[in-house]
Amino acid sequence: MKRLPLLLGSALIAASLFALRAQEPAGSRSVWDGVYTEEQAKRGEPVYQKECAACHGAMMTGGESAPPLTGGGFQANWNGLTLGDLFDRIRKTMPQSKPGSLTRQQDADVLAFMLSLNKFPAGKTELYRQSEMLKEIRFETKKPAAKD
């Protein structure tokens, strides 16, 4: 029972965080807003080639055992979700032979390289390295009209 106040406290904090998030304009940024840097994507490329390319292909076109990481099928899978969801998936399950063996920085760099090959624009700040923060960035296949 000693833990009850702690639990209540946590619940209150969680609730207030939720309220804070709810007050923000929902998903204020998307992958079209320059959420990674060119430098970061370049850093991610050798990591990708070393850790991921054997299954997903040097050009992310996929193989018999792994899906493509570019193109319609890939984008459809993540459209409407967040970069946090995609980052979590990479963190939890990749590389397949040793999940979680890459640092958060390496995973973020690989994600930046994936975004660059998927032709999402680079910007001035690097990707966050925490999935909770990346959840603020929406993955949208379609370029928003207002950004044209």
Add this chain to the structure above:
Amino acid sequence: MLPRKASGGSLRFVCFVILSLIPAVVFAQYHPKDTEWASYAADLAGTRYRPLDQINASNFSNLEIAWRIKTDNFGDRAEYKLEGTPLMVNGVLYATAGSRRAVIAVDPESGELLWIHGEHEGKRGGAAPRQLSGRGLAYWSEGVDERIFYVTPGFRLICLDAKTGVRVPSFGENGIVDLKLDDDQTISDWNNNREWAPNLETGEIGIQSAPAVAGDTVIVGAAFREGMTPKSMRNNKGYARGFDVRTGKRLWIFHTIPKKGEFGYNTWEKGSAEYTGNTGVWSQVTVDEKLGLAYLPVESPTSDFYGGHRPGNNLFGETLVCVDLKTGERKWHFQLVHHPLWDMDISSAPILADITVDGKPVKAVAQPTKQGFLYMFDRVTGKPIWPMPERPVEVGNVPGEWYSPTQPIPTKPPAYSRNGVSIDDLIDFTPALREKAKQDVAKYHLGPVFTPPTVSKREGPLGTLTMGTASGGTNWPGGSYDPETHIAYIYACNSCIEPIGLVESPKEVSDLRYISGVAGREVQILRGPGENAGADSPKPPKKRAGGSYSRLEEDDLPIVKPPYGTITAINLDKGEFVWQIAHGETPDVVRNSELLKGMNIPRTGQTTYNIGTLVTKTLVIAGEGQVTTTADHPRGAMLRAYDKATGKEVGAVFMPAPQSGSPMTYMVHGKQYIVVAVSGGPYSGEYIAYTLPSAGE
């Protein structure tokens, strides 16, 4: 409940011995009913057909979820690529599931878990080339002895008591046959000194498909890592083997790469049969029990796209091989692709079809392929049903490569999916889009089926642009077949475009002269998984990207024109199409495209290759491989039913994620069920069972 050791084995052993002594007349082997799904593809003929009709055109859209099993906890991490097709036999549903490739037994009406079995394989499992839950398992029974067979990621054949999930102690060693042993080769790996040395832990070989159990024989093939950029021209070989279903004793082995003195050895010039590996049977094996013949679909040799180190036709690479079920002796073979260079593994179950050609009955075998040809043979003699002449094909100019000047081309049926790339295949929604696409593909070498790979050059070509190669066409889910009407139903990706370019390999990357790659993108040194990857490891060096590769899409639209994915109905008596439809909702990116606003675009299907079909008395059923969000349904995918006579869609039901394993059906206590594996993207694996509402709609 995750038994690592068999318990109570002695009693079971005694029972087994006693039962074995009772004449087989009393306990005949089990013959599955029409209401059951007793092997991976419904039956050993590879049909994916059940003559059930409770779920039909009038009610398909009323289906609701009977039960569902999330597979997250069947392993030490969730799995997002659940590819299994369960079995349902003798009132129990069995499936492989989760990242440990656990076996689960489930009540087929309620989904209640009856037992679970998993093997903890440590480093051997972690190093396996084909991990995760695999595609399924096999069932065998004789009297009260019911067994489940599956192969672990670490390449062990496991025999379980189907009633308890405990290993059968009398099979192999305590229910296990170590498939890395007794393989007519010493399974090896490169050690730290770059020496090829025996290594049972990391030696590359495994399999993800279900074993085939026929009569008293369990047949197991072999699979390897993706073969695009192998470390070496040397690898373990993927022989196929038959084992005694009762004892696990090896009955036979078929050398998919012949040993010296064996037939076909001379198709490997310069002694290349000695070191070349792969060439496994990684897909489903089909068996004609009456004829006592097994049909082995063989994959590519090392490496997928460069064959300069294996001059010659390379039997039995990409060859359909018919062997005696009991002895493994080769009866006939037909090499679909000489000197393979396109990763055209024979990737799915051969389909057995008793057809009538020009008024005469023929026992045929029909082989769907990545290259969109349905190769058809007399399955007794191996003779093509229709002419399959050797036709000249382009000979390339990759240094050191050996080329076959001809390839066999089926004259019937016509190719059911694109297997080359021409300007006419490119996007043509508008003239401007076609023009842009033409400019983009100008950097590549184009051509029909069997156009060889090129060396990738910055100034062009970057490579050969292909379709119907590594992905297919038809990949591992294969086709389906209605034995009553003699019509096959085959899904194919019709837009899985793949550039194949070769780059010289630095010696520290691979001892192959060329590996898959793109000019301008530096080939990376392959290190062990996780090596140099810890928190304090040095950061990767900063390098300039080549930047010559760009995604093959035009304004996010697929670079080829629809249909992107199809189901084709083919009359096997005549070798002619009955119908062909686009399967799958038009992708969001096409449907919502500003560029295409106001245009009336018929359903396009989807660019995905891992879709399996199911055939019932009246329907062809298949789910979608991509997520869409439409006015009719939230983010998700649809399981669709088509009138099998016409291809007209007659119903659809919502799935929360794409179909990732092929659907199956069965009937229990008067109710028909359809079970399908879904997963992908952020959605972890789940088996979902659909049935009709008891009270009606």
